[in-house]
Amino acid sequence: MSLNSLAAIPPYVFYELDARRNRQRAAGKSLIDVGIGSPDGPIPDVVIDAMQRTAADRALSGYPYFRAHPAYTAAVAAYLDTRFGVTVDPVAEVLALAGSKEGIAELILSHTNPGDVVLVPEVYYPVYARATLLAGAVPVFVPLLADGRLDLDAVAPADVVRARVLIVNYPGNPTTSTITLDDFASLVSYAEQHQLLLISDLAYSELSFDGYRVPSVLQVPGASRVAVEMHTCSKSFNMAGVRIAFVAGKREAIAQLDAYRSNIGYGVSTMAQMAGAAAFTHHESIVPPIVAEYRARRDALVSAMQAGGWDVHAPKATMYLWLPVPAGYDDWGWVDALLDGPGVVVTPGIAFGEAGRGRFRVSLVQPARVLTKAAAAITVIAAAMASS
Ligand SMILES: Cc1ncc(COP(=O)(O)O)c(C=O)c1O
The missing domain is CATH 3.90.1150.10 (Aspartate Aminotransferase, domain 1)
Known part of the structure; x- marks a missing residue:
C-alpha cells in the first residue's frame, strides 16, 4: 500500500x-x-533556559516517557485552563507531539482505513490531504463559503457516510479565516451526528489582533466526546525548530494515537517537552x-x-x-x-x-x-x- x-x-x-x-x-x-x-x-529566553537545564540534567538523559513528561502535560493543562477555561485530564486527554504537522499525519494514519473519507477544507494546509493519501484514504474537499466557514451541506451524502474524520483550521493558513465559538459548536454537532473525529488545527491560537481572541473547540460543552485539538509552540512562541506540540481532547482518539506512535517511536524529546512546558507556563508574558x-x-x-x-x-x-x-x-x-x-x-x-x-x-x-x-x-x- x-x-x-x-x-x-x-x-x-x-x-x-x-x-x-x-x-x-x-x-x-x-x-x-x-x-x-x-x-x-x-526563541524566548525562558525557553532556552529550560532547554539548557534539561540538557544538563542526568536524570532526564534517558528515553522520554512514551505519552508525555508529566511536567509537560501539567503545563499544558494549566495553559488550557487559564487561556481557554478548558479543563483536561493531563494523563488521559493530552499527548505530546513533535510538531503538529506530524501529529496530524499520525492522527489520520491511526484513524482511517483504506477507502475511508477524510473531509478537508478545499483550501488546506497540505498535510491534511497528503497524510490521507498515505493512509490509502480519500480526501474529500469541502467548499469554503465567502466568510471562510465550511459548506458542509455541499458534501455528497455518500461521502459523508464514508467519512471518518473532519479537519478544520481556524484561524486558517493560508486563508486567515477566523471562527466563532458558535461555529465551533455547529461543527461539534455535525461531527456527533455523522460519527466523525473532529480535528481542530489551532496552530495560530495566539497570533490574533485587534481584540480578537482565538477560541478553542474544547470550549464547546461536550466537545471532547468527538473532537481533538492540535496546539503547537511553533508559531505562538517562535519555536518552529524545537518541534513541540500537543493534542488534547477525545481520550479514545488520543489512546489510539498513542498506540500508533508507541510502535514507531519513543515519545517526544524531553528537552523539547521542557521547552514547551516553559513556553506554555509563561505564555502570558511571551x-x-x-x-x-x-x-x-x-x-x-x-x-x-x-x-x-x-x-x-x-x-x-x-x-x-x-x-x-x-x-x-x-x-x-x-x-x-x-x-x-x-x-x-x-x-x-x-x-x-x-x-x-x-x-x-x-x-x-x-x-x-x-x-x-x-x-x-x-x-x-x-x-x-x-x-x-
Ligand atoms: C495550519 C498549520 N498547521 C500545522 C502547522 C505545522 O506546525 P508544526 O510546526 O507544529 O508542525 C502549520 C505550519 O505552518 C500550519 O500552518
Missing part, C-alpha cells in the same frame, strides 16, 4: 519552491523570503511582544499594498496575507516573475490545493521595513504586466 500511496502523491510544493529559491541564492541573488511561514523571531511585532508587520504590509492599489484587508489572525494573483499570470508564472525579478519569494496558492489556484501567500516573517520593500516590488511587477 505505502509505496503505491507515496507514488500517488504529487511533489510537495514547498520543496519545489525551495529548489527555485536555492537556485537563485546559489547564483548570488539576494532575496526577500516571505514564502514559508517559519517565524524569524528568537505572547504579547510577539503579537505586537506581527501586528506592526501586518499593518506596514497592508498599508504598502493598499498604497499600491491592492484590494486587501488586515487579517484578524495568523501571520499571512492571502492575495489574488494579478491578471496575466498563472501561479508559478507569478512566483517566478517575483523571484527572477526583484527576488521576492512568495508561496503559490496551489500549494494549498486546487482551490488555492489564482492566489498567493505572503508570510509576515520579515521586519516591517523589508515587508514594505517587498510590497513595492510586488506592485511594480504586477503593474508592469497590467501595462504590457
